[in-house]
Amino acid sequence: MSTLFSPVNLLALVLFTAALAWRIYQVTRAPTVPNWAVTACVAGFAAAFLLQQTVISDEVDALFGRGVARVANNALLACGLCALVIFFLGSALGPRRYRRVAAELAPLTAAIVLMIVATAVTPPELRGLPLGPSTVHETGIAVFYLGAGLYLIYGLLACTAWIVRYLRVADRNLRIGLRLSAIGMASAAVGSIFRALYIVVAWAFGPVVRVLLLLGVPFVIVGGMLFLTGVTYPGLRARLAALRRRRQHRHEHQALAPLWTVLVEAFPSIVLRSPPRRGDRLSPRGIHRVHYRRVIEIRDGLVQLSPYLDAGFGEVVATDPGAAAAALKAALRRHAAGEVSDGRAKQVLPAGADDLESDVRPLLALSAAMTKGK
Structure with missing residues (x-):
């Protein structure tokens, strides 16, 4: 329980809760496809974050089998990212979006199937283990993390490109949130690239370059925090503005x-x-x-x-x-x-x-x- 409620995890939980609450509120007001897509993205990331916590992943593995929590965690991350890509596609492509959205499901499905197969061929005692010097040379583990990482790199870079494109037409308040989200996603993509390089170098050539794995972790953590902050910022600012307006109207009513x-x-x-x-x-x-x-x-x-x-x-x-x-x-x-x-x-x-x-x-x-x- 102590790791779940560490300062960093508590901050992440607060950000996830705020972001998800705001998105659910938006869906109840306007149940459109873009709103559902962003809500699914935040929900997927939040669930994946919870499954990363040892106290929860251990319970899931004990209930469904060793390695299931790790597969579910990475699959939820991929689904959340795919939902965000679909949001951008749905906003930009108009009538053509349905065919393009269907095409986006192909790499997602391939990545999830690859993770399941890689876990199945991994020896039972090694399933679900984290990536590290002692596991990176195991083919099943290497393929699992490489497949998951490559999809994350693709999705993160695609979303970053879409966000940068939208920055030109967004209003000032939304622009700040989009900029934070873009920086966060680009940071997470850099971290994923470092991890992919670590796997390729170790698995294909033999040497374990630990610095690549160590460099990837802070990029992913900081990127996740910045993304959540960017998603939450417009809603938080809107709520603060609404509170100020409410207070002003109450004062004017009395005056x-x-x-x-x-x-x-x-x-x-x-x-x-x-x-x-x-x-x-x-x-x-x-x-x-x-x-x-x-x-x-x-x-x-x-x-x-x-x-x-x-x-x-x-x-x-x-x-x-x-x-x-x-x-x-x-x-x-x-x-x-x-x-x-x-x-x-x-x-x-x-x-x-x-x-x-x-x-x-x-x-x-x-x-x-x-x-x-x-």
């Missing part, structure tokens, strides 16, 4: 209360008929609903009061909120006293405010001015 209150007292009919949903002020989306609802009701109230306002009220709101608040209070008193208005609707907000977000800024200033001088 608009003074203006909303006086307008509702004068015009109760501006309150929208559909009541707020239960829990709207607590749920993430509900905060946005009640915020926009308040802005709409305030704007409707100002429109109803506008016959009692001067024609330039909208510009006064933008230039002098204090004067606009005084004019608004005077208009409310005239309305309450039953005075006759000119009957003409006026511009109640600055020109150019063509959406709710643009309306909020002057309304916040007007609401703040309404509380002064009471």
